[in-house]
Amino acid sequence: MADSFTLGTVEVSLSPQERFEEFLQSRGKRITQQRRVLVEHIFRRHEHFDADELTDELGRRDISPRVSRPTVYRTLSELVDAGLLRKFEIGGRSVYEHDYGYPQHDHMHCQTCNKLYEFSNDELAQLRDRVAREYGFRVTGHRFIITGICQKCRAAQQQRRKRPVDLV
Amino acid sequence: MADSFTLGTVEVSLSPQERFEEFLQSRGKRITQQRRVLVEHIFRRHEHFDADELTDELGRRDISPRVSRPTVYRTLSELVDAGLLRKFEIGGRSVYEHDYGYPQHDHMHCQTCNKLYEFSNDELAQLRDRVAREYGFRVTGHRFIITGICQKCRAAQQQRRKRPVDLV
DNA sequence: ATTTATGCAAATCCTTTGCAAATCT
DNA sequence: AGATTTGCAAAGGATTTGCATAAAT
Numbered sequence: 404m405a406d407s408f409t410l411g412t413v414e415v416s417l418s419p420q421e422r423f424e425e426f427l428q429s430r431g432k433r434i435t436q437q438r439r440v441l442v443e444h445i446f447r448r449h450e451h452f453d454a455d456e457l458t459d460e461l462g463r464r465d466i467s468p469r470v471s472r473p474t475v476y477r478t479l480s481e482l483v484d485a486g487l488l489r490k491f492e493i494g495g496r497s498v499y500e501h502d503y504g505y506p507q508h509d510h511m512h513c514q515t516c517n518k519l520y521e522f523s524n525d526e527l528a529q530l531r532d533r534v535a536r537e538y539g540f541r542v543t544g545h546r547f548i549i550t551g552i553c554q555k556c557r558a559a560q561q562q563r564r565k566r567p568v569d570l571v
Numbered sequence: 572m573a574d575s576f577t578l579g580t581v582e583v584s585l586s587p588q589e590r591f592e593e594f595l596q597s598r599g600k601r602i603t604q605q606r607r608v609l610v611e612h613i614f615r616r617h618e619h620f621d622a623d624e625l626t627d628e629l630g631r632r633d634i635s636p637r638v639s640r641p642t643v644y645r646t647l648s649e650l651v652d653a654g655l656l657r658k659f660e661i662g663g664r665s666v667y668e669h670d671y672g673y674p675q676h677d678h679m680h681c682q683t684c685n686k687l688y689e690f691s692n693d694e695l696a697q698l699r700d701r702v703a704r705e706y707g708f709r710v711t712g713h714r715f716i717i718t719g720i721c722q723k724c725r726a727a728q729q730q731r732r733k734r735p736v737d738l739v
Numbered sequence: 740a741t742t743t744a745t746g747c748a749a750a751t752c753c754t755t756t757g758c759a760a761a762t763c764t
Numbered sequence: 765a766g767a768t769t770t771g772c773a774a775a776g777g778a779t780t781t782g783c784a785t786a787a788a789t
Contacts, residue, residue, distance in 0.1 A: 433743060433788050454779080471746045476779060492660045495754085496778070511708050522702055530698065531717055534690055539722030540679050548714045549699055554707030601763050601768060622754080639771045644754060663779085664753065 419446040419487055419503055426485035436468040441478045451500050451519050454479060491546055513553035587614040587655055587671055594653035604636040609646045619668050619687050622647060659714060681721035
């Protein structure tokens with residue numbers, strides 16, 4: 404995330420793949436087929452996802468290497484450590500999103516369709532730091548999720564309300 | 572305690588116990604010994620807790636009635652529905668706190684000692700509503716958790732850093 | 740040649756559920 | 765009496781772990 408704000412450093416020019424390899428080497432860990440495939444797959448598109456989706460997509464396919472569930476979990480955890488992914492819990496399960504090279508943002512969670520929407524607001528971090536300072540708390544991050552019903556679902560509810568009978 | 576924030580309504584005069592009984596009756600549910608014990612126990616002190624703690628404290632004691640784990644879970648869920656408790660997930664497990672008659676607030680989570688600290692800030696809700704309006708999102712609530720290291724743990728770290736050798 | 744990583748199966752942890760017995764109204 | 769609740773044991777779902785084999789340095 405912050406790398407896009409620290410222009411001029413080495414990090415900004417590295418792809419997620421390269422950044423992860425750097426991280427692995429710095430820890431004496433190995434660059435394996437499955438770690439490569441996972442990073443490639445995860446950073447192919449910017450979306451929220453969970454361990455189960457990855458296992459479905461990479462765990463039972465013809466192309467090798469296949470990636471097993473334990474490896475998915477182990478690698479996700481490394482990617483979080485490496486600062487490439489951010490993890491958070493929604494409804495008892497872990498959801499991940501890109502962190503590396505992606506600007507700071509927060510979320511709105513629609514309790515009807517279960518979608519996560521992103522937004523960013525500069526004031527929030529300021530407010531956060533102000534509060535923390537007041538308590539002598541050293542901030543490493545925050546999680547702000549607005550829960551409610553998104554525009555789309557609200558519109559759908561309106562529709563339903565207007566009809567005399569629900570035909571479904 | 573916090574009842575003083577909704578002056579003038581009927582609710583303010585009801586204790587959590589009474590409020591829960593009202594809720595149960597409105598749904599044709601029964602006022603049982605274990606539900607009574609749970610509410611009494613939970614609202615005895617204002618703290619964060621989880622299902623496991625309750626089971627430990629009420630599940631294996633001499634005083635009857637004892638409360639089983641399933642009943643703890645079932646009742647917690649009713650208390651959330653009744654608006655007496657608020658539930659949220661931290662580190663994969665559900666944590667509960669008083670909601671009824673307690674003023675809106677947010678949290679700081681210390682990743683060292685794992686404690687939750689409360690704070691409240693008026694600007695936050697305003698910021699939230701402003702953002703939501705912008706997206707046509709209907710707000711039902713939010714979750715704001717600042718993560719980091721609390722003053723106490725920071726002090727402890729300082730101590731350790733100063734010593735020539737860690738004797739533990 | 741070593742050492743780390745993987746995949747399998749099984750274990751864990753938290754939470755939920757089916758069902759007979761106990762408890763409310 | 766009649767319906768809801770309870771507790772038990774067992775099931776569930778997500779995540780983690782032990783260990784033998786495979787892969788990377």
